[in-house]
Amino acid sequence: MSGMTPDTPARPEILAPAGDTPSFLAALAAGADAVYVGLKHFSARMEAENFGIGELTRLTELAHEEGRRVYVAMNTLIKPGETGAAWRLAARLARRVEPDGLIIQDPGLIDIARQAGFTGALALSTLANVTHPLALEEARRLGASRVILPRELSIDEIRAMGAACPEGLDLELFVQGALCYCVSGRCYWSSYMGGKSGLRGRCVQPCRRVYSELARQGGRPQGKDAPRRKGAPHGRQGEGRPPQGRAPLAKAGGKAGRFFSCRDLELGPLVKTLLDVPHLASWKIEGRKKGPHYVYHTVTAYRLLRDHPGDPAARKTAQDILELALGRPGVKARFLPQSPEEAASPDKQTSSGFLAGKIRITPEGGCELKPHLELLPGDYLRVGVEDERWHATLPVTRRVPKAGTLRLRLAKHATPKAGTPVYLIDRREPELQRLLGEWRKRLDALKEPPAQDTAPPAGGPRLPKPVKPRPRPDMLLTSGLGRGKEEGNRAAGSTPGRRAVPALWLSPRTAELSRTLVGRTAWWLPPVVWPEEEAALSRMIDRLWRQGARHFVCNSPWQRAFFPQRLPEDADLLAGPFCNIANAAALAVLAGQGFAAAFVSPELSRDDALALPAQSPLPLGAVVSGFWPVGISRFGQAALKPNEPFMSPKGEVFWTRRYGGTLWIYPAWPLDLSGQRREMQDAGYSFFARMEETPPQGLPELRREGLFNWNGALL
Structure with a gap:
């Protein structure tokens, strides 16, 4: 390397x-x-x-x-x-x-x-x-x-x-x-749905599932919290609670498919x-x-x-x-800029393995397969697609010629329907088995490691001393300019008894904010910056810096490179929640980079979140409410329109919105840890943020807690 x-x-x-x-x-x-x-x-x-x-x-x-x-x-x-x-x-x-x-x-x-x-x-x-x-x-x-x-x-x-x-x-x-x-690193879908995080290697691949458009039911949302216009880039929703007047829960309708597989x-x-x-x-x-x-x-x-x-x-x-x-069918994705390919194919097979045939039901009610190719002893088959809970894998125990008959022994709860696809997912061809046998002999000839070396070493890393909590202003993060100074005043009054700073996602539009407000605004950098976006983002940061902006939230540690190596005393760089920070060693790295404070990963469970301030060398903050994205993608999605709700097989509702070069996928129920704020303050958290986002008109109301992993576990 x-x-x-x-x-x-x-x-x-x-x-x-x-x-x-x-x-x-x-x-x-x-x-x-x-x-x-x-x-x-x-x-x-x-x-x-x-x-x-x-x-x-x-x-x-x-x-x-x-x-x-x-x-x-x-x-x-x-x-x-x-x-x-x-x-x-x-x-x-x-x-x-x-x-x-x-x-x-x-x-x-x-x-x-x-x-x-x-x-x-x-x-x-x-x-x-x-x-x-x-x-x-x-x-x-x-x-x-x-x-x-x-x-x-x-x-x-x-x-x-x-x-x-x-x-x-x-x-x-x-x-x-x-x-x-x-x-990669910007997917919280599996974690948000039940603590099995892709950042922890536990992803259950919700993107592989079948999703359906929602059939519209009821009228448009009404009331003071309804969106001002369809697709509005921002709007106050109030401590992450669902806006008033949402449509009742809709049912799946319209087209369906594996839109994200x-x-x-x-x-x-x-x-x-x-x-x-x-x-x-x-x-x-x-x-x-x-x-x-x-x-x-x-x-x-x-x-x-x-x-x-x-x-x-x-x-x-x-x-x-x-x-x-x-493997799965191949795609070049975005590799050729003049002819990018859609990575997802909702109407096509995206299951791994080679299609070996389809299930036939015998008169006796059993299952059999007449394969399209010869099957060898030791081959592995998968009946069904990976995201179907009942799918089964089984070895081939004897040679089966092409178009021969293989009777499948499956559990009763996994009995498939006629026409269910069967995939060859691993081969055991004799020549490869012979080669592997030769390499296995060489491996077996090597001596086992000495037994005395099996004990784990004692000790642990040296970590910096934690800091005492110092209160900092809260942030109210929106996606658009709103009404300038009035928006800042609203943010300041959003948390009774506590000063708040208006915060904006940095974009070409928001960077045109009045110079009198630039220095009083916290500027949030995007969670992902692509090569084609770097020059424009760098120019915006430089212009804002010259105009007196000093409060920036970087959403990866590497975005520190947009700012001077020697920071002036009035600089206030924060590590944002998309940095996925969850331990004292990572916080020490951020402190060495010059960050003044950091947001913790919103994936953390209650015990982990409350333990971290006592270990931290930086003041810590947390996002306590708002629509947190379950994923951010660079791929297109022609099959589903932005701002249109869609439903999972379990009845979970989501929607998407495009910002710049990325598509954001949101759950229909917002994150809401506002009830845990006092407990977090007592543990040592110094500041909090609310992420405001106007959901689509007609989004069905879901009565589901937005606690992320707070009461569960981050596996």
Whole structure:
């Protein structure tokens, strides 16, 4: 993971996924230059089998014997009580496994890993949301060795990132694998629905479900809290409570589909255009939940494409191999700016695996399959689609010829209907099994790690002293200008007995605010900044700074790069809630960057949220009410119109709104922790914010608490 230098080979590494030992061995057998894995803890793919320390030690030794590299993903958000466990795990990795690098999301892990004695490279995951050129400079200043680029970039933007990349920093790019509809690190959908956070590797993929448009019922909302006009960019809703006069709960109607279920990213032969991108040191294949067949075939295909970029025969062979890899249908997404493709295909199959056939019901009521291809002993099938609760996976126990008959033994509660699709999701072809057997023998020949090294190291990271709470003004955050000074006066009076600061999302329109109000406004930077937006945003910040603005809220730690390195005494930079800050080590990093205070992640449960102020080196704030987005996406959505409500299979209602280059997905029930405000103040929180957003007209009223994970758990 060292930075690109004249001595660095011109060709990028092929970086393979491995969620278990057979997949790791398949990566080595296929000739991968590097393999990335996860452990039983702190992995953003907790649904994969993952590895224990002893097993990974032997696998890493085997890889190093072959001159291959191993990277370990510790890429989850770390909760307040987990810094010690993260330190001990990093210390064990450094002492026993000696991987070549760690993949991290939480900025606190930069310092934790170094304190634990880890001297390898540190790569910032896509979950860290390093999305624009200036952010690369800040990432390098904080000690990152590599940045993993977001999947939403075009080839032109990737080249811009490469050109801006500082010396000593590598770039890594996904070329194959699953796409999330929402921006990595900016999806709270699974967490908002029940505490299973994508930032913690527990996502239940609500984006894969079938959603339906709502049939309109009742009239337009009435009353003082009704929207002033359809699609109004902002409006007061009052402490996050549903506005008066909403329409009664509607029923699903109109079109339905998997509107947010993406196909797999598959750049294929287009990777030839990446060979001259500066600092792009790694082509990454996603798939730590996939089997050895997928790993072997994708690695083989991309090695061909990298090593023979001008050979039409190699290109054709690689394309044929990718079609056999058992992923989802492929898409180029936004890679080609002149012809972007919709990532989601509501009317098409986006299930993983190869369609092997459809269920037939026998006269006796049993299930059988007449496959479209030969099935081999050890193959794995999935009956149904992943998001259907009853779907089942089962092994093939005997060879079944094409168009032969395979009787399926399924649980009674999982009995499918006739016509239910069956997918081949993993193959066990004899030649690959033979290869894996040879590599397994080499692995088994390695000695087990000494037993005395199995005890975890004692101790934990050094953390800064916490600060005493100092009250700060609250913020009332809106999306538009409103009525200028009157809007600021309303904000100031919104919390009785407490001064409040008007806050605005920074945009070309809001940046035109009267100069007399610029310095009294808190300016919130977007949760995601794309390369094409950076220059305009930088100009807006510079102009506001010259006009006296000093109160800014950065929504990623890397947005610190928009401001002078030496901040004047009157500067007031805050880390926003989209920074996903949840532990004292991350707060220490923010303090070192010059942030004066920080919002905590709204994902935290009650116990975690109340524990953090006593550990924090910065004053802490929290978003207590308003419409919090369950996800932010760069992809288009032609099938659903913005501001039109839609419903999940469980009756949950959502709506979308486009801001600049991103689509925001909102739940129909707002976040409302206003009743917990006193408890948070007593724990040491210094300030609070309300996020105002006008919901669409006719949005049905849902009587559901907006407590996020407060009374639950962040798994």
